[in-house]
Amino acid sequence: EAQQSQARLLLIGGAQDGGLKISAEPPRRHVQVLHLDGVPADDLTDLFPRCHLIVGNDTGLTHLAALARGSGDDGPPVVGLYARHSHSKWRTGLPHHHAVATDQSDRMHQGDLCPVRDAIAPDTDVHMDTFPPASLARVCLDLLNEVGR
Incomplete structure (x- = not known):
């Protein structure tokens, strides 16, 4: 819109x-x-490079999207939504793989912690509804505008 x-x-x-x-x-x-x-995931690897932008939660499918590239190593920006786990640990490290993270995710990043491994009780902001749609839309628009340049 x-x-x-x-x-x-x-x-x-x-x-x-x-x-x-x-x-x-x-x-x-x-x-x-x-x-x-x-x-099937292998069919999605053919679809992902044809998208303009991919947004997904912290799952293997989002990581796969970041790794699926078209010919000439081009493809869309990928935004991972990180609620519980460290955003830095689970991004691919590729320049087109971005993160939107909760405070809990950032604490896990700063302390090199894992809520499962280190038995850390979840914070109250660990659900996907923590990400305000307007804020997420702003991030996505900024990335789409960068691609269009």
């Missing part, structure tokens, strides 16, 4: 019944939302 351009949002989920399921939400003003459930 901020750029007044059309966008297609792909929401990738796991397979509920082991099969592939693709569904679309009714179109919104500027966004078409497609749900891709049960797509």
